[in-house]
Every structure is written in structure tokens, then in C-alpha cells.
Amino acid sequence: MAEPIRPERSGQLFERALRSIPGGVNSPVRAFRSVGGTPRFIAKGSGAYLWDVDGRRYLDFVGSWGPLILGHARPEILAALERVMADGTSFGAPTEAEVVLAETILAAFPGMDQVRLVNSGTEATMSAIRLARAHTGRSLLVKFAGCYHGHSDSLLVKAGSGAATLGVPDSLGVTAAVSGQTLILPFNDGEALAEAFAARGGEIAAVIVEPFPGNMGLVLPHPGYLEELRRLTAASGAALIFDEVITGFRVAYGGVQTLYGIEPDLTCLGKIIGGGLPVGAYGGKRELMALLAPEGPVYQAGTLSGNPLAVAAGLTTLRLLQELQPYPELAQRTAAFAAELRALFERAGIPATVNQAESLFTVFFNPGPVVDYESASRSDRERYARFFHAMLERGFYFSPGQFETCFLSTAHGSADLEQALSAVRDALPELGGR
């Protein structure tokens, strides 16, 4: 068994942070609440690795929660930032690069006629819903239990991610009037969907979905499920919103909609399109996007929207992805890694399910299948916490929460993954394996 580490500087910084920042962190999952222990304060990242302030190195399976598909501190992105930064960091006026980024995104999403840049995924989903409500003149929003779409009021109902980990299904501060406008359905349940549309189809402004949910841990849609969503929303006049904040440019040069050939009415993006800087975007059919101010009556704005640094990092990332076309290799590498993990847990007699799609994967400690929030919640979270810490001690940084997906980047080489697998093998006795 590896020596338990004493993260001294991280511990000191965390104590200091607790005095000045609520919970010591600027986003809840970073606090390690569900797995326990001291969050590692990060000093730097390079390629597939992170270094904490105590000088420990970790193979990083979080990748800043998705943006870093090319790894940390990719030289081309740093160089683009330096070039752009020399000319100023924000103008509050349009730039050519924003137009190029918009054109680049549209070229990858055939169903999208126009796109608006914002500063986060939260802003993207919140604004897309406003647009859908304006377009349909209806109020009701359908979302799925365990899907997370950022923290705007109407979406903080049965949200996954950190909210699920903390066991706070509904945030205090969200009024009943707002949450009452959100109808929650179980993901992957065709019958519940059909019933909701039969009963209330005429009231539904939009259905918002993570087409590959990543915030209840990774879950995949049953065959035909997304197609059925498209059919029912189209038939009832509701907008279908694909939240591809995680999956956009992650599962393909495009999104899940590219893999499935489905055109939603609106798509939300973030993470990868900002190359590690704060960004979000929402786009869709012209008839919807034309409602946006200054052209139309739906208001949405942002002081830093289209920020030159974020746009430069995003454009460089997308250009590299187009050049490298890393998707088949990333998928193959992640699938092989997931298969090895399954085999290791099985041989050790540990009930586990490893869901994987492209470069996304989640380890659940239950026999599965994990297909929705209910089955994800049956994972043995105490065992997940032990797994997380056993790996962290050995220098492997998995998601510090069960209800999240892990990510591979192009910087994760086969030798790195081999080392991760031997560390898992070494840790099995600590997880109760034989």
C-alpha cells in the first residue's frame, strides 16, 4: 500500500481559503466533500499531468472538467494567447476573431444557422431556454433527473453533478413559482416521455437534455431515445435543446448530434470552444436566433462576451482538432482503458460498471447497467471515495465526485494509462477486492 500523503501546503491553503471563500472553493465539487479529505491546490499543469503545491504529480482524468481535450498548457494555445494579449484583453466591441469562431462552430453543426457567444455554459442554457419560451409562447420546461445544465434557477431542479453529490436536489433560493415550471422526467424512459407529451404537450416550451448525460456520471441514451425526443418535440411544437457543453467537440468534431444525425432546435456549447478560458455559446435555427436583441425582443448581453483571449484559445483548439482529427484514436484508447478497468474489477470480485463513450468514462460501483439517475445513485459511493483516494495517493486524479464524468485528452499516452491500470491493480485490496 502506498504511503498516505500529507498534503501540507494544500492543507494550509485550504484552511486559509475556508476563511475567505465559502467552502474554500469557487465551485462546490472542488472541495472534495463527497470523497472527503483535503482538496489539492494546483500549481501547474502540462500535457496530461497536474502538479499540486506540495510538488506531487498527478495524471489528470478531469481536464478542468472537459475543456482540455488537448491537455494542459498546449503550446499552440499559449502562443495564440500571447499574440492576442499584446493587443489588449477586452474591447466591448466586435472583433474579426469572434466572427471566425462563430463561422467555425456553424461549419461543424449543420443544424445551426447562427450562434451567440456568452461566458459560461450556465449562461448558454439559461439564454436558450428564454429563447425557446419566447418562440413558443409557452412556459413549461422538461429536463431529466440527473442532468445538469448550469445553475440558473429553472435548471436547479433534480440537477446532477455537485448538487447530486451534496444531496441537494433542489437549491434553496429557487422559488416554487420557478421550479414549478420545470417538469422532471427519468432519462431513457420512453414511456414517461410519451405520457408527459400526451398530458402536457401543448404547454411544453422546450425539452433540454444532455444527449450523453455526464453529470450523473456518464450515461448513454438507449437506441432510438434521442430520435424519439426529436420526434415528440417536433410534433408538439416544443424546442429541443441539446446541451452539448461537455460533448461539443468532445465526442466528434461537432457533437452527439453529429454522431446521431439529429438536428436539435438549439444547441448549447462551452468548455472546449474556449480552450480552457471562460466561454459558452448557444446557437440554432435562424427563426429562433432572430428573436435575440438587438434584432428581436429577447434580451441577452455580456460585458466580456466574445472576449478576445477566450476566442483565441477556442479558435486555436478547434483548428488543432480539425487538423489532428484525434477522435478515433481517443475513443479507441478510452474504450481499451475502460475494458481493462472492467476486467480488473471483475477479477477482484468488485461489482462495478464502467460507462464509456469516446473520451468520456465513469466508474460506478454497482453491477449496473447504469442508464439513468436512479441506477447511478445505486453506486456504492463509499467505495468510490476509497477508489478516488487510493488513486490520488498513487498520483492519479480521477473525478472527486461519483456524479461526474472523467476525461481523456490527446496528451494521455498508452504508457500513462498502463501506469494508471497498475495503480488500480495495486489498490484493489483497499477497495475490498480479493
Ligand code: PMP
Ligand atoms: N451544461 C453541462 C452539460 C455541464 O456539464 C455544465 C458544467 N459542467 C454546464 C452546462 C454549466 O457550464 P458552466 O459551468 O460553464 O456554467
